[in-house]
Amino acid sequence: MATIRDVAEKAGVSTATVSRIINNKGQATPETIARVHAIIKELGYKPNVVAQSLTSKKSNTIALLVPTIKNPFFPELARGIEDVANSNGMNIFLCNTDDERVKLKNYLVSLQERYVDGIIINSLTLNNEDLDELHSNGIPSVTLDRSISTHNFSSITVKHREGAQLATKHLIDIGCRRIGMIRGPEDDITAVQRMWGYRDYVKDFDWFDQSWIALGDFSVQSGYYCMKELFQRHPDIDGVFASNDLMAIGLLKAAHEWGRKVPDELAIIGFDGIDMSQYTYPPLSTIKQPIYEMGKMAMEDLLRLIKDPKLDYNKRELDVELMLRESSMR
Amino acid sequence: MATIRDVAEKAGVSTATVSRIINNKGQATPETIARVHAIIKELGYKPNVVAQSLTSKKSNTIALLVPTIKNPFFPELARGIEDVANSNGMNIFLCNTDDERVKLKNYLVSLQERYVDGIIINSLTLNNEDLDELHSNGIPSVTLDRSISTHNFSSITVKHREGAQLATKHLIDIGCRRIGMIRGPEDDITAVQRMWGYRDYVKDFDWFDQSWIALGDFSVQSGYYCMKELFQRHPDIDGVFASNDLMAIGLLKAAHEWGRKVPDELAIIGFDGIDMSQYTYPPLSTIKQPIYEMGKMAMEDLLRLIKDPKLDYNKRELDVELMLRESSMR
DNA sequence: CTGAAAGCGCTTACAG
DNA sequence: CTGAAAGCGCTTACAG
Incomplete structure (x- = not known):
């Protein structure tokens, strides 16, 4: 060389x-x-990029921290980020944290050691101190779906609560009388917001109480088990809002096994709008997030921050969209 | 610091x-x-790891090159690799090549610049020269699903042809008389082998000719369109072997739309054994690959090569397994 | 407009 | 057993 x-x-x-x-x-x-x-x-x-890094404290590399790449939401998001990064000559470290605090911290340390130029993070366990630390080390960051938190850093999120309202209202509109929900993890801010959106619309019904909400973890499997739980608790359930598409897919399996016709006996709607949602049987109604675009925007915002670190932070909240398919058509 | x-x-x-x-x-x-x-x-x-890299030409990092993380097969594989890598204190660069020659080459160059300690590659466009180059630059590699090629490097693959035979034979055994196949890309060695496995079992039937094979690209969408094509060409089709699960999922959608009962009127079997395959409706029979284990093995082999570069190469060919579910039960 | 020199933070023969 | 020195391949004040 x-x-x-x-x-x-x-x-x-x-x-x-x-x-x-x-x-x-x-x-x-x-x-x-x-x-x-x-x-x-x-x-x-x-x-030699390594030598350049050593002197310049830059690396032409950004990192993307996600809880898991097994939820297709994140690969889709990653593509948006990747496309923008690549067309700007930047490399990406894709890191899986499993939303474990220890792994997150390890990555954060090792990424700084490698002089990454910026970080895009989606993680429950991220806190303001982490962001402050990055900031004081001069590493720009953009968080995804953490906007609720009080930090003064750039972030992108979508209207989770409004989306959940849209979903719940839709189920009511098509005539559902007993609507359950499968929510996500308790410490997940997006899961909480989606739950509130659902509650906004059902809390005044006299049939409603906590038992209509099952606690999942955003995995297909948990959707499946949660639905069984709901069937047992409430045989008269006739509509379900699953707070992500993956759980809705698990839910569908439970419904089939339980012999409930979807959508006639049980209407279903998910959240996210991942690719797979259109290939389920029946195709899944869902609240569509602009996943790919979120990725692009996050990367664009990050690039701006990298170029001009004094730039003020920027919080974006994107719209979601009701995507009607057969699982809730009647 | x-x-x-x-x-x-x-x-x-x-x-x-x-x-x-x-x-x-x-x-x-x-x-x-x-x-x-x-x-x-x-x-x-x-x-400081960057300084260490500069002097030692090592980085404590390995790279995984995959064609796409949108096929859940690769995230599942990546987890196996990640788990072994992490427990050995190694970091991973996860790189998406989209199976484009240009992107692959870019990554290969930029990874070498960063002194990665080793590379695990699954890519159609990878050729022996690439591997030779890595080798002569002292970077150990393990290829996945490229074993057919003549190179003298470590590789891991599964018995694609045998798996396809298993699938096809199974469809015959349950009474299918007109069996179609949705194959993968023409330049994909695994797709070719799976096609041969299918042909091994159908070539002697008098109804069989090329028109029973539709050409997909391993995406859900292509499975959907290919199935429509097969329905048009052969309304009497009563069994299909999709050469990966993703296409089988698309195929299922087409079958539902076409009003064919699965498995009674149309039996279906996929290939891979991704997580999602058990959540389709009906649940998908498939040829299960030891995905996670492949990842682990690949990383273990790579670690051995990193520790002792003079180690001889090692080609592994793993077994697959017929996984029976409802989509082909009758 | 250009060069000599110091420095980024390590590692590794070489000598003792 | 340990240190002085050179080197990995760049960048960047400083001087001219």
Whole structure:
């Protein structure tokens, strides 16, 4: 591998000059610029990124921290981020935290050690101190779905509560009289908001109480078990709002096993709008988030922060959309 | 951040000594070792990994190149790799190539620049020259599902052809008389092998010809369209082998729309055994690959190669398993 | 406009 | 057993 010295010697200039030309900082004679570029091409020289990192404390790399890539929501999101990152010549570290505090911290440390230029994080266990630390170390961050928190950093989220309202209202509108919900983890802010959205619309019914809410963990499997639980508790249930699509898929399986016709005897609606939701049987109504776009925006915001660290933070809250399919059509 | 110099000064030794103690190379008095360790703890010193990379040409990081994380097969595989990597203190670069030659090459270059210690690759577009190049640059690699190729590098694959035979034979056994197949991309070796496995069992039937094979690309969507194609070409089709689960899911949707009862009028079997396959309606029979285990093995093999580069290469071919569920029960 | 020199934070022969 | 010194491949004040 050719080094900057090789280029410098062959071009008859100092390494400083080559460095300046590569990073076009400072000025240089058109002739030397041309000559250096020619040599660079001739030698196939590429700057050593590790050495660059060591001096510049930059790495041309950003990190994306997600709780799991097993929920297709995150791969879809990652694609949005990746596309923007790649077209800006940036690399991505994709990190799985399983929403475990220990793993998150480990990543945060090891990413800073590697001089990542910025971080996009979706994690329950992230707290304000973590963000402060990143900030004071000069590492810009964008959080996803953490906007509720009080921090002063850029974030993107969607209208979870409004989405849940939309879903619940829809079930009521099509004639459901006993509507259950499968919620997500208790410490998950998005799960909480979605639950409130549901409650907003059912709390005044006299049949309603806590027992209509089953506690899932956003996995397919938990959707399945939660639905069985609801069937047992409430044989008369005729509509369910699953707070993500994955759980709705598990729920569908339970409904089939229980012999409930969807949507006639049981109307179902999910949340997220992952690709898979259109391939279930019956196809799943859902609250569609602009997943890919969220990824793009997050990366764009991050790039802006990287370019100009003094930029003020920016909190975005995106709209969701009711996507009607057969699982709730009647 | 404390540096090695801070530690050295405070301990009254040279940085060389500290370095040796950290990496326990060479020898040192028990006393100095203890003292240095104490100071390290006191200062919360952690070696700068970038600086370490620059000198050692190592990074404690391996890379996993996959065609897409949108097929759940790869996230499941990644988890196996991740678990082994993490418990050995290694980081992972997860890279999406979309099976585009250009992206693959870019990654390969940029990963070498970052001194990754090893690479696990699943990619159609990877060729022997790429592997030779890695090898001559001293970067160990393990390929997944490329074993057919003639290279002399470690690889892991499963018995694709045998699996396809198992699937096809099963459909025949349960009484299917007109069996179609949805195959994967033409340049994909696994897709080709799975097709041969199917042909092995149907080629002698007088009804069989090429028109019973539809060409998909392993995506849900392509499964859907391919099935429609098969329905049009062969209204009498009564069994289908989809060469991956994702396509089988798309296929199921087409079957439902076409009003064919699964499994009674149309028996279906997929390939892979991804998590989702048990949540379809009806649950999907499939040829189960040991996905997570493949990931673990790949990482273990890679670790061995990293530790001892002179180790001989090792080609593994794992067994698959017929997983019977309702989509083919009759 | 350009170069000499110091520095980023480590590691590793070489000497003693 | 330990240290001085050179080196990994860059970047960046500082001087001219």
